[in-house]
Amino acid sequence: MHQSIVVSGFGGQGALFAGQLLTYAAMDIGRQVTWIPSYGPEMRGGVARCTVIISDEEIGSPIVRNPDVVIVLNNPSMEKFREELKTGGVLVVNSSMINLPAERQDIRVFNIPGNDIARGMGDVRMTNMVLMGGMLAANPVVPLAAVEQALRDHLPERRKHLVEPNIQVLRRGYREVANY
Amino acid sequence: MARELWKGNEALAEAAVRAGVVAYFGYPITPQTELLEYLSLRMVRLGRTFLQAESELAAINMVYGVACTGVRVMTSSSSPGISLMQEGLSYIAASEVPVVLVDIMRGGPGLGNIQPSQGDYFQVTRSCGHGDFRPLVLAPATVQEGVDLVYEAFDLAEKYRTVVIVVADGNIGQMMEPAEMPPMRDISTEQPDWALVGADGRSHRIITSLFLSAEKLETLNLRLQAKVQRVRENEVRYREHRAEDADILMVGFGTMGRIAQTAADMARQKGIRAGVFRPVSLFPFPSAALETRSHQARRILVVEMSAGQMLEDVRLAVGKDYPVEFYGRMGGVIPLPDEVFDAVEKIHAEMCHD
Amino acid sequence: MTEVTEELVYQRPESLTQVHTHYCPGCTHGTAHRLVGEVLDELNVRGRTIGIAPVGCSVLAYYYFDVDFAEAAHGRAPAMATGMKRTHPDKVIFTYQGDGDLAAIGTGEIVHAAGRGENITVIFINNAIYGMTGGQMAPTTLEDQKTSSSPLGRDVSIAGYPLRMCELLATLDGAAYISRQSLHDVRHIRRAKKAILTAFKTQMAGLGFSMVELLSTCSTNWKMDPVESLEWLRDNMIPYFPLGDFKVAEAVKEL
Ligand SMILES: Cc1ncc(C[n+]2csc(CCOP(=O)(O)OP(=O)(O)O)c2C)c(N)n1
Numbered sequence: 001m002h003q004s005i006v007v008s009g010f011g012g013q014g015a016l017f018a019g020q021l022l023t024y025a026a027m028d029i030g031r032q033v034t035w036i037p038s039y040g041p042e043m044r045g046g047v048a049r050c051t052v053i054i055s056d057e058e059i060g061s062p063i064v065r066n067p068d069v070v071i072v073l074n075n076p077s078m079e080k081f082r083e084e085l086k087t088g089g090v091l092v093v094n095s096s097m098i099n100l101p102a103e104r105q106d107i108r109v110f111n112i113p114g115n116d117i118a119r120g121m122g123d124v125r126m127t128n129m130v131l132m133g134g135m136l137a138a139n140p141v142v143p144l145a146a147v148e149q150a151l152r153d154h155l156p157e158r159r160k161h162l163v164e165p166n167i168q169v170l171r172r173g174y175r176e177v178a179n180y
Numbered sequence: 181m182a183r184e185l186w187k188g189n190e191a192l193a194e195a196a197v198r199a200g201v202v203a204y205f206g207y208p209i210t211p212q213t214e215l216l217e218y219l220s221l222r223m224v225r226l227g228r229t230f231l232q233a234e235s236e237l238a239a240i241n242m243v244y245g246v247a248c249t250g251v252r253v254m255t256s257s258s259s260p261g262i263s264l265m266q267e268g269l270s271y272i273a274a275s276e277v278p279v280v281l282v283d284i285m286r287g288g289p290g291l292g293n294i295q296p297s298q299g300d301y302f303q304v305t306r307s308c309g310h311g312d313f314r315p316l317v318l319a320p321a322t323v324q325e326g327v328d329l330v331y332e333a334f335d336l337a338e339k340y341r342t343v344v345i346v347v348a349d350g351n352i353g354q355m356m357e358p359a360e361m362p363p364m365r366d367i368s369t370e371q372p373d374w375a376l377v378g379a380d381g382r383s384h385r386i387i388t389s390l391f392l393s394a395e396k397l398e399t400l401n402l403r404l405q406a407k408v409q410r411v412r413e414n415e416v417r418y419r420e421h422r423a424e425d426a427d428i429l430m431v432g433f434g435t436m437g438r439i440a441q442t443a444a445d446m447a448r449q450k451g452i453r454a455g456v457f458r459p460v461s462l463f464p465f466p467s468a469a470l471e472t473r474s475h476q477a478r479r480i481l482v483v484e485m486s487a488g489q490m491l492e493d494v495r496l497a498v499g500k501d502y503p504v505e506f507y508g509r510m511g512g513v514i515p516l517p518d519e520v521f522d523a524v525e526k527i528h529a530e531m532c533h534d
Numbered sequence: 535m536t537e538v539t540e541e542l543v544y545q546r547p548e549s550l551t552q553v554h555t556h557y558c559p560g561c562t563h564g565t566a567h568r569l570v571g572e573v574l575d576e577l578n579v580r581g582r583t584i585g586i587a588p589v590g591c592s593v594l595a596y597y598y599f600d601v602d603f604a605e606a607a608h609g610r611a612p613a614m615a616t617g618m619k620r621t622h623p624d625k626v627i628f629t630y631q632g633d634g635d636l637a638a639i640g641t642g643e644i645v646h647a648a649g650r651g652e653n654i655t656v657i658f659i660n661n662a663i664y665g666m667t668g669g670q671m672a673p674t675t676l677e678d679q680k681t682s683s684s685p686l687g688r689d690v691s692i693a694g695y696p697l698r699m700c701e702l703l704a705t706l707d708g709a710a711y712i713s714r715q716s717l718h719d720v721r722h723i724r725r726a727k728k729a730i731l732t733a734f735k736t737q738m739a740g741l742g743f744s745m746v747e748l749l750s751t752c753s754t755n756w757k758m759d760p761v762e763s764l765e766w767l768r769d770n771m772i773p774y775f776p777l778g779d780f781k782v783a784e785a786v787k788e789l
Binding site: 023024032033034037065 | 210440441
Binding site: 208209213217230232234235237260290291 | 589593605608609634638640641664667668670673682683684685686692693
């Protein structure tokens with residue numbers, strides 16, 4: 001098993017955190033992992049993106065040209081990654097914010113109204129977790145339970161009250177795709 | 181200690197803390213800043229010295245001052261800041277005081293950009309100041325390796341009374357990877373017999389880099405050269421990946437070593453016997469080991485995030501008749517595994533024609 | 535029927551380009567750019583002005599000024615300006631620098647440029663923080679102010695006290711005009727413009743070194759909204775960095 005997953009959106013949409021959470025979950029169940037943000041002038045321009053690699057073996061390159069799985073949270077990310085996603089790859093789309101079509105037949109696309117669901121469940125800032133849940137259903141790279149555990153284990157103390165709501169939202173996103 | 185997920189810059193900082201660094205001086209510069217930010221809290225909490233200097237020029241001279249007192253000290257920066265430190269590094273080398281420096285490289289020349297680069301290879305291995313001196317230069321490829329090298333760097337700096345530079349591209353500073361931290365060392369209370377600690381009960385000690393007599397300055401230089409020789413003999417480090425039977429041997433350090441590893445695996449899937457030789461010590465360069473390995477390979481492909489700087493060391497190691505190819509990108513562009521694989525495939529095709 | 539007349543009361547200065555800037559919402563760099571642009575227009579010197587951009591958030595200022603511009607190494611703009619002005623005394627030379635650039639890494643250069651009485655103009659943006667690198671402590675960060683490299687607040691027993699550059703430079707005989715202004719409201723912005731005008735006039739009359747410090751905001755790194763930032767500037771920065779002229783040479787008074 002060797003998989004590259006990109007999470008991409010605007011700053012503030014939680015792309016970096018979602019990627020980190022997945023990285024923690026995979027590490028905690030014994031996988032090799034790397035997490036790398038795109039940094040640079042882009043950072044100020046409001047793009048937030050990270051690449052996560054999860055593997056059974058030692059990881060060579062921490063970056064890839066054509067990722068296996070991409071979670072896109074906004075239109076600019078969609079524009080970029082609908083092209084760059086690998087053939088046969090999985091594209092998880094935040095359809096609340098994205099109106100661009102995927103335009104490809106050789107990939108699997110899952111549309112999830114992330115903002116709407118998160119807002120409905122109390123806080124639009126949990127959009128990233130809705131999409132992450134959906135991704136795990138479409139692509140069980142780690143078990144949902146591992147990600148839930150990672151939330152419990154790695155959220156800083158002052159954020160502990162957010163664990164339960166995030167788990168609920170994560171599950172909701174998961175069901176959204178499981179019932180697809 | 182369990183494996184934990186660490187951001188590269190913060191992991192390097194924590195490794196220094198555990199190695200017993202007593203004082204840190206630095207100046208903010210991307211993509212190194214998290215190292216300074218991490219220590220701004222960690223050092224203060226431990227009651228150790230942290231100071232944000234007004235410039236890298238000041239930072240390296242603060243470091244120089246502390247080093248003269250025989251206490252573990254370090255600084256960190258990124259390429260343009262290292263350029264500013266050159267003056268201090270030359271004085272430190274001439275004074276033979278131990279200093280650890282971390283360089284998280286970014287794109288240059290000039291203000292360049294903050295993307296990852298390996299364009300400081302010449303600067304750190306050849307030209308980090310005026311005069312004849314060569315710092316020990318170590319280049320990690322993973323966060324764990326960075327932790328281990330920083331931890332050890334302090335011992336090496338003291339063993340040889342020299343500058344040790346741990347050099348990594350911005351990727352390694354910014355990425356997160358699991359790493360296991362080494363144990364916390366006690367801060368050494370031992371005072372080296374050259375340290376300036378006050379001449380109570382003895383005659384004074386002097387640390388200087390001024391030797392007005394040419395013969396005396398030559399004597400210092402001969403001692404520095406003897407040190408370089410000992411470093412060459414004892415501190416060579418490198419790693420290999422599928423190199424034992426490789427026809428095409430890629431040579432790359434840091435992140436490029438990892439990218440080459442992925443490219444080698446891609447090549448193997450296509451039946452091309454490719455492997456990787458990854459220098460970990462850039463100075464001393466693992467020339468002999470590479471030369472030996474080159475006998476069994478048929479071609480060498482050097483991969484770098486630069487115009488080809490380490491390339492010169494590879495050429496020196498294998499001789500001018502050996503077929504050495506190069507693939508690199510500049511300006512902060514990272515050569516991705518598929519590009520490197522393409523370069524391997526091209527060489528393979530040429531070899532089949534020969 | 536009353537006659538309707540149209541009068542153009544506000545437009546983009548010719549000395550600025552027509553582009554979007556990269557500055558964060560609420561940042562006062564844009565205001566400072568505009569004031570300098572208006573002054574260059576009013577003095578009709580756009581065509582013989584050379585600006586020098588610093589390293590800092592205003593590193594890309596050369597895209598926003600429609601005047602010739604060079605980019606300096608961090609802190610070295612006054613040295614570059616010295617070289618330019620000495621070889622081209624007929625040109626109008628100004629640097630535009632942040633507090634890290636001018637008062638930390640470039641303290642040596644600014645002190646000596648002022649001490650030599652270099653006939654240049656310095657626009658000094660004091661936002662009490664390192665904006666570009668993500669909010670570290672600056673030499674002008676206030677006591678107890680939290681930044682990413684003074685996470686417990688600036689402890690003056692460790693990091694020392696904030697530098698007041700106007701007061702410092704005003705002691706130098708080479709300095710002809712030194713003034714501190716603020717960009718937190720319209721009244722103060724108008725005063726700031728007057729000071730910038732005087733600074734450039736000082737240079738054009740060949741009277742020596744001129745500098746205008748502009749107290750500015752950094753909403754992003756102060757972690758405040760733009761309005762809060764302006765209020766924070768007014769309530770916290772002005773008491774420590776008092777506004778006004780710190781040096782007005784006799785000849786400048788007559789301008
Ligand atoms: C030699 C060198 N050291 C460090 C840096 C990184 N650096 C870029 S901007 C900056 C600070 C800028 O702060 P300031 O001058 O206050 O301007 P602001 O961004 O707040 O407008 C630093 C430290 C650099 N470019 N060159």
